[in-house]
Amino acid sequence: MYWNEKYECMPRDELKELQLSRLKNTLERAFYNVPHYRRVMQNAGFEPGDLKSLEDLKYLPFTYKKDLRENYPYGMFAVPLSEVVRIHSSSGTTGKPTVVGYTRSDINVWTELMARSLMTAGIQKNDVIQNAYGYGLFTGGLGFHYGAEKIGATIIPISGGNTKRQVMIMKDYGTTVLTCTPSYALHISEVIEEMGLKPEDLNLRIGVFGAEPWSENMRREIEGRLKITALDIYGLSEIIGPGVAIECPHKNGLHVQEDHFLVEVIDPKTGDVLPPGEKGELVFTSLTKEALPIIRYRTGDISRLIAEPCACGRTSVKIGRIEGRTDDMLIIRGVNVFPSQIEHVLLQFGETEPHYQLVVDRVDHLDVLEVHVEVSEKMFFDDVRSLEILSKKIQNEIETTLGISVKVKLVEPKTIERSEGKAKRIIDKRKI
Numbered sequence: 128m129y130w131n132e133k134y135e136c137m138p139r140d141e142l143k144e145l146q147l148s149r150l151k152n153t154l155e156r157a158f159y160n161v162p163h164y165r166r167v168m169q170n171a172g173f174e175p176g177d178l179k180s181l182e183d184l185k186y187l188p189f190t191y192k193k194d195l196r197e198n199y200p201y202g203m204f205a206v207p208l209s210e211v212v213r214i215h216s217s218s219g220t221t222g223k224p225t226v227v228g229y230t231r232s233d234i235n236v237w238t239e240l241m242a243r244s245l246m247t248a249g250i251q252k253n254d255v256i257q258n259a260y261g262y263g264l265f266t267g268g269l270g271f272h273y274g275a276e277k278i279g280a281t282i283i284p285i286s287g288g289n290t291k292r293q294v295m296i297m298k299d300y301g302t303t304v305l306t307c308t309p310s311y312a313l314h315i316s317e318v319i320e321e322m323g324l325k326p327e328d329l330n331l332r333i334g335v336f337g338a339e340p341w342s343e344n345m346r347r348e349i350e351g352r353l354k355i356t357a358l359d360i361y362g363l364s365e366i367i368g369p370g371v372a373i374e375c376p377h378k379n380g381l382h383v384q385e386d387h388f389l390v391e392v393i394d395p396k397t398g399d400v401l402p403p404g405e406k407g408e409l410v411f412t413s414l415t416k417e418a419l420p421i422i423r424y425r426t427g428d429i430s431r432l433i434a435e436p437c438a439c440g441r442t443s444v445k446i447g448r449i450e451g452r453t454d455d456m457l458i459i460r461g462v463n464v465f466p467s468q469i470e471h472v473l474l475q476f477g478e479t480e481p482h483y484q485l486v487v488d489r490v491d492h493l494d495v496l497e498v499h500v501e502v503s504e505k506m507f508f509d510d511v512r513s514l515e516i517l518s519k520k521i522q523n524e525i526e527t528t529l530g531i532s533v534k535v536k537l538v539e540p541k542t543i544e545r546s547e548g549k550a551k552r553i554i555d556k557r558k559i
């Protein structure tokens with residue numbers, strides 16, 4: 128079942144022509160409306176008119192998360208704010224978030240892509256979708272919401288959290304599709320058991336999970352516990368949100384919505400474009416976005432291109448499951464966290480030393496982040512009460528910055544292992 132067969136199954140020659148003409152428009156839009164793009168393109172000696180074929184894309188400079196940060200909040204927008212109908216944002220590398228904007232047409236495109244994605248996953252008009260992705264600045268909640276309404280399915284905009292209520296609603300409202308992060312799906316499956324229910328007591332049949340890394344093992348676990356088909360969805364705010372790529376039930380890679388995004392895989396060290404099959408960093412270029420055109424965006428996500436035709440009939444190239452990141456970004460309960468954000472907070476406190484470690488674990492399938500930080504010699508001999516107050520203060524500050532709960536553990540001076548090279552700041556005990 129296709130939502131838009133014309134584009135989902137477009138012959139590749141035709142698709143390439145469409146991509147080229149859309150790419151030309153995007154370059155012009157960016158060059159003439161975004162000072163950052165004009166500057167970097169001029170520095171690279173490449174102007175929009177120089178683009179003759181899709182292969183010329185490799186001459187264009189990359190765009191990085193830091194470019195969005197440096198142009199915070201609206202400097203990368205190619206339209207006046209009066210044309211922007213929605214803002215979303217995600218975590219930045221040091222405190223400042225990345226702000227993304229959408230024109231009415233961008234929202235329509237996103238909705239179309241989410242409608243296609245849901246249909247690709249096998250979801251139909253008569254499904255009842257329980258959307259447990261967070262609603263708000265995060266793109267997950269609203270992205271799924273509008274796509275589900277578009278295909279005429281029934282959406283339950285429950286957002287994340289309050290798991291017992293999730294289960295109760297799942298049972299009482301006859302939910303057939305669950306959308307959330309894969310770790311939350313596992314947690315929900317446990318609570319279902321704790322509440323004395325079995326998958327057979329529910330109507331669930333499909334899950335669409337993403338926003339964080341997961342594995343084939345985790346898929347098997349979720350499918351076994353919930354008795355559903357679990358499919359992977361990929362996206363990022365800078366490109367549009369969820370719906371950049373989605374698995375079909377053949378479970379052999381995620382179809383990229385190539386009429387709206389160009390995908391490349393590059394060697395993260397040299398920047399060279401790699402052929403299909405080779406592992407590297409995903410780089411996306413938007414083809415139709417108005418408010419925030421984005422050229423060769425370095426996602427930091429590691430994957431590979433799968434060019435073989437898919438049995439589902441869609442002609443798009445696919446990407447393999449995300450296998451890791453090129454940087455130290457952690458995803459904790461679906462929220463992107465950079466260690467530098469935490470360091471930034473810690474350095475504001477004179478009572479601590481700049482030696483810290485982030486210990487991440489999964490307890491009952493939920494991510495737990497513990498920040499271990501050394502206190503100064505002087506502080507260490509203070510009374511327990513002042514240490515407690517300090518720990519609480521740090522915890523509050525980090526929680527305000529990251530928007531997720533953390534535990535703070537103050538440790539004795541000189542107990543965090545010193546390194547002679549790159550500091551080992553992260554101990555990730557999660558098994559995915």
Ligand code: DLL
Binds near residue numbers: 362
């Ligand atoms: O996580 C958008 C999204 C929402 C995708 C709901 C899927 C479902 P950001 O908050 O900007 O956007 O985070 C983007 O999350 O660069 C990846 O590192 C990671 N990510 C997203 N989907 C997957 C996935 C949303 N399926 C960052 N597998 C990306 C692994 C994923 N990592």
